[in-house]
Amino acid sequence: MxxxxxxxxxxxxxxxxxxxxxxxxxxxxxxxxxxxxxxxxxxxxxxxxxxxxxxxxxxxxxxxxxxxxxxxxxxxxxxxxxxxxxxxxxxxxxxxxxxxxxxEEHAPSKSPIEVDEDLARPQRRTQSTRNRSRNRNGSGLDGLREEYAGGTLAVAGVGVLLLLALLGVGLVVDGALVLVAVGMVVGALLVAAAVMLR
The missing domain is CATH 2.60.40.10 (Immunoglobulins)
Structure with missing residues (x-):
């Protein structure tokens, strides 16, 4: 007024x-x-x-x-x-x-917000910025390794138990089918470990 x-x-x-x-x-x-x-x-x-x-x-x-x-x-x-x-x-x-x-003619009650010209230009990301971003988002290699470490141990534990169970069955049954099953379990464990540790 x-x-x-x-x-x-x-x-x-x-x-x-x-x-x-x-x-x-x-x-x-x-x-x-x-x-x-x-x-x-x-x-x-x-x-x-x-x-x-x-x-x-x-x-x-x-x-x-x-x-x-x-x-x-x-x-x-x-x-x-x-x-x-x-x-x-x-x-x-x-x-x-x-x-x-x-x-008189109406004057704006608020002055326009001034924006620094530097904010209009894209900012270059430095190595430390990238590392902080990866650590925050868990998207860096270290973050992935930490994330999947627990899963790898669980899969390995289950695989060892299956392997022991099949060996036990193999001792009782004594057949070629048990050897094929043991080979498949060992192969699956190796593939899973390779994928998780990439």
Missing amino acids: SEPLSVALNRDRLHDIDVRERYAAGGPFVVELTNHGEAMHVHLHLDDRLSEVAELAANNHYVEEGDTVTVEVGANPRSEPLTGKLKVVTGYGAQTAYVDVTV
């Missing part, structure tokens, strides 16, 4: 109006009516041109002695500034003052 437009009433004499001649706002603003003397009625009016972009919350106001009344003025800035007149009347027409009010 823009700074208030201050209007001093009854400062020098009854019904006196002391206000600046020009005022600019970048959007909604308030008119502050400060009474320095006897209680009085104040009328505010926007001319046709100013009414295109601004609107008063209320036109007629009663201001007590020593009191300040705040009047809201809604304003919708356009792409170009617009100037019109605000009329201030006291004592039912005893005194009148005009203020040239310019509603």
